[in-house]
Amino acid sequence: MGEKDDAQRDADDQVGPRWVRSKDVLNQGFHGTSLPVAMGTAASYSRSVKCLSRCAGRPSRVYYSWIGVTLSLLTLIVLAFPPHAFAQVELTWSPSMVKGPSGAPVTIIEFSDYQ
Amino acid sequence: MVQRSLAKLFEEYEGRIRLVFKDRPLSMHTLARPAHEAARCAGASGKYWPYHDRLFAEQPKFRRGDLLAYASELGLDPDAFARCLDERRFAADVERDIEQAQALGINSTPTFLINGRPVIGATSIEEFRVAIDRALQERR
Numbered sequence: 001m002g003e004k005d006d007a008q009r010d011a012d013d014q015v016g017p018r019w020v021r022s023k024d025v026l027n028q029g030f031h032g033t034s035l036p037v038a039m040g041t042a043a044s045y046s047r048s049v050k051c052l053s054r055c056a057g058r059p060s061r062v063y064y065s066w067i068g069v070t071l072s073l074l075t076l077i078v079l080a081f082p083p084h085a086f087a088q089v090e091l092t093w094s095p096s097m098v099k100g101p102s103g104a105p106v107t108i109i110e111f112s113d114y115q
Numbered sequence: 116m117v118q119r120s121l122a123k124l125f126e127e128y129e130g131r132i133r134l135v136f137k138d139r140p141l142s143m144h145t146l147a148r149p150a151h152e153a154a155r156c157a158g159a160s161g162k163y164w165p166y167h168d169r170l171f172a173e174q175p176k177f178r179r180g181d182l183l184a185y186a187s188e189l190g191l192d193p194d195a196f197a198r199c200l201d202e203r204r205f206a207a208d209v210e211r212d213i214e215q216a217q218a219l220g221i222n223s224t225p226t227f228l229i230n231g232r233p234v235i236g237a238t239s240i241e242e243f244r245v246a247i248d249r250a251l252q253e254r255r
């Protein structure tokens with residue numbers, strides 16, 4: 001009986017509201033085809049999502065939508081603040097710690113630890 | 116190893132390379148910070164690079180007595196050097212370098228910026244050559 005309910009709910013989910021579809025497109029832009037392919041197909045929902053969906057009484061698509069939105073936001077944050085934003089810091093140094101001509105075309109800055 | 120590579124590259128690309136050393140003592144290396152401060156004390160007397168080379172050659176022997184001995188062997192005034200070291204005259208400068216490194220996300224050593232392009236880790240001399248040649252081409 002539970003299986004039938006799932007099948008019915010998943011089939012219903014395919015006729016989702018318009019905004020969910022537009023988010024799918026957004027996700028496709030950032031994550032390739034992995035998420036949208038998984039969405040909207042009854043067999044593609046994982047057992048845990050189905051269980052969660054059944055317990056909370058919400059369609060599986062809702063959870064996938066939230067996962068998609070969260071991943072999109074994380075992607076935007078990573079793109080906006082890369083871990084090595086080397087160009088953003090002004091470096092200063094002591095003249096005694098520089099070797100080579102000041103007009104040299106290549107400057108190698110070494111961050112090192114004597115120990 | 117990396118220091119030897121850099122010295123060789125400095126000869127190979129004579130006049131085309133400028134090398135800047137920035138202090139990035141890692142917090143887990145308890146003897147590193149005094150060594151970095153000592154090198155700056157030597158720098159104040161015009162002996163930064165000989166002292167720098169000596170520290171890399173002798174690592175990790177960086178007790179106070181060792182640091183004073185290296186200074187003495189390089190002909191630095193032992194009393195003036197000891198005062199500089201004990202007063203921690205260059206502690207703030209070392210700290211500034213650490214803050215700049217952290218702001219750049221540099222948490223491992225050695226890390227190099229070759230015309231701003233990061234090269235992380237103990238890189239081979241061949242990899243350095245590739246990075247330097249690319250930087251030279253970009254400047255043409």
